[in-house]
Amino acid sequence: MLSENEFRWFFENGHSEVIPHNGYTNFETGQPDNTGAFEHCIEIRYNGHNALWNDRNCDAVRNFICEAKLGVQTEIVG
Numbered sequence: 406m407l408s409e410n411e412f413r414w415f416f417e418n419g420h421s422e423v424i425p426h427n428g429y430t431n432f433e434t435g436q437p438d439n440t441g442a443f444e445h446c447i448e449i450r451y452n453g454h455n456a457l458w459n460d461r462n463c464d465a466v467r468n469f470i471c472e473a474k475l476g477v478q479t480e481i482v483g
Contacts (some may be wrong), residue, residue: 412437412447412460433457 413421424430437444437460444460445450448467 429460431456433459436460 412424414424415421433450436458439445439449439460441462443462446463446465447458447468448461448462448465449456450459
């Protein structure tokens with residue numbers, strides 16, 4: 406179950422882990438701010454110098470990051 410102010414990493418096998426409040430984060434200054442009470446996902450924004458996190462509406466269409474094993478040919482569909 407998810408709760409407000411809780412972010413999670415979700416894995417392909419369905420497992421998820423909470424990002425601890427004292428764990429690694431890299432939010433932009435002032436983020437997360439949950440604008441309009443609808444920002445429940447995270448995006449990574451690159452400003453030319455840094456790649457910083459921002460909370461974002463989950464309906465926003467964005468690129469994504471995939472993980473693959475080295476040396477294994479993988480087809481990415483998305």
